[in-house]
Amino acid sequence: xxxxxxxxxxxxxxxxxxxxxxxxxxxxxxxxxxxxxxxxxxxxxxxxxxxxxxxxxxxxxxxxxxxxxxxxxxxxxxxxxxxxxxxxxxxxxxxxxxxxxxxxxxxxxxxxxxxxxxxxxxxxxxxxxxxxxxxxxx
Numbered sequence: 731x732x733x734x735x736x737x738x739x740x741x742x743x744x745x746x747x748x749x750x751x752x753x754x755x756x757x758x759x760x761x762x763x764x765x766x767x768x769x770x771x772x773x774x775x776x777x778x779x780x781x782x783x784x785x786x787x788x789x790x791x792x793x794x795x796x797x798x799x800x801x802x803x804x805x806x807x808x809x810x811x812x813x814x815x816x817x818x819x820x821x822x823x824x825x826x827x828x829x830x831x832x833x834x835x836x837x838x839x840x841x842x843x844x845x846x847x848x849x850x851x852x853x854x855x856x857x858x859x860x861x862x863x864x865x866x867x868x
Contacts, residue, residue, distance in 0.1 A: 732777035732849055733757040737767045737793065738811065739785040743834070747780065750838045751845065764788030768796060776806065778849055780841075783812040783831075794829070807852040809844055811836070 734756050738744050744760050751758045759774065761767035763785045770776075779797070783790040790810060797803035810831035830844055 764793030
């Protein structure tokens with residue numbers, strides 16, 4: 731069962747995301763800002779992070795940058811959530827390159843599909859990497 735860290739400062743939206751992900755068979759841990767999320771990452775291993783961009787204390791983009799600088803965050807897949815338009819998000823540049831994002835409001839089916847596809851893509855990429863490493867070692 732994949733364990734997913736979700737970050738959003740909107741408590742009702744966190745409950746919504748939690749319910750969708752648990753119904754899909756995932757284990758869910760919630761944080762309400764990036765600083766709290768970093769604390770959770772130091773205490774537990776996650777298979778995916780789903781984070782809002784606009785949060786107090788530490789926003790989702792700064793959280794993403796900090797996690798990417800940590801050994802545990804180098805290969806950790808992310809999905810960004812935002813109420814912003816795509817163009818506004820893309821202005822963040824390299825920080826979000828290759829990171830899927832969902833625009834709020836978002837349907838439960840869209841969350842489920844994006845989470846499944848992101849976890850699947852990551853697993854396939856990891857298998858390819860592991861296969862490449864095995865080939866080198868043989």
